[in-house]
Amino acid sequence: MRTKIETNNVHLHYGDFHALKGINMQIPERTVTALIGPSGCGKSSYLRLFNRMNDLIDGVRIDGKILIDNTDIYAIPQSEVDRLRRKVGMVFQKPNPFPKTIFENVAYGLRVNGLKDKKLIEGQVEKALRQAALWEEVKDKLKKSAFELSGGQQQRLCIARAMAIEPSILLMDEPASALDPISTGKIEELIYELKSNFTIIIVTHNMQQASRVSDYTGFFLLGELIEFDETKKIFRNPEKQQTENYITGRFG
Amino acid sequence: MLHVESEIQELKDRLIAMWDLVIKQLDKTQQALEGHDRDLALEIQATERRINAFELTIDRSCEDFIALLQPVASDLRFVLTALKINTNLERIGDIACGISEFISDHDTEFNREIIKHMEADRMLTLSIEMVKNLREAYLLENTAKARTVYKRDRMLDKINSVASFRAVDCLEKYPDQKRQTLHVLSMIRKIERIGDQAKNIAEEIIFYIEAKVIKHKRKEKDKEE
Known part of the structure; x- marks a missing residue:
């Protein structure tokens, strides 16, 4: 399998704080990788490296x-960073639709990227909404405000918005943690389907979610990548005792 | 103790209680055979119901453990192993009961010479040792001890493989005790299956503790040997 993302000896500092310590990882194309670990372990910081979101934080230093x-x-x-971000879509913990219509939420990125042809935009919006498994639920109310949608629908709208500009990587930072089990199930099903076209990296605190949706899992602790392997291996028989303790809930 | 740990301990305690009952059944089977104690044989048959009840309770506990605690890694291996050992122990209990039926069905004592020549008594001793050693191996999480059953299992297989020839000897030597000879041969077939079940338990213990699947690899190795 072709490697899509590779990090070699990556260190991240927020001022004096050493948030990531020498991370090496190779993420194959069109797979789902789950990043797990306790709060503050560095998994979200690691995720935000891939679209250079950490650049926006004062005092950040990245090596490797x-x-x-x-x-x-x-x-x-710097002029190429926008192009990079088009390639790497991101979905956040809480659904954050724009205060616009459902249609405009998805069309926004296309317009910002210079697409003017109305027909083309409509086609792309429909495609993205279908990919996000939302089309059937919203096709008759595209002109309505995005805020009229349920939390789960709003999150799928945000996924559609991220996908509209056709990235090849999708970053998800706890995308289902604010959702009920039904909406969570839909998001997980979506992730499973999307991996045929995208390389997905998901940060999650939910062990069952990591084991259900991902092909690979990385366990972070205190800024270090303790273990990275196939999800089956991690959840059956991890190499490191720290990983075993964490996934079995014996972390103390 | 974490909730999951207390659940594991509870399930382990139940499994060990069942193990103890099965060992008791085997010990009684040996006593009943040695002393031709038909009452004891009937007691074994009555106790079989308790083993069946144990099996159902442990099955249910394993189901609850999986459904409610969603175990992974060593916890998952623990519960999968408990499920399988539960089945193996229940089958060993069945075998003890089956042997006891041969004893209770006979009005007269078994001819010691037939039992000795066919090595049924030695087989029973070996198989009981296997089940006892495995109980200890499981409790102590000692895979080296679990592996000791392979040697004994090969001994059982060896005796079993010559049992038909020895039965022919006995049929010729004791023509008026044909039924006894055939029953001893049937007992030997049953005891050999205790060895198989014990071997399965050993494999489960090794899987639980070392996360190694040795099932079919072991068969290949045995063939090579």
């Missing part, structure tokens, strides 16, 4: 190499 499609994303000129 982060390659996407063999390109060092921290060696590209």
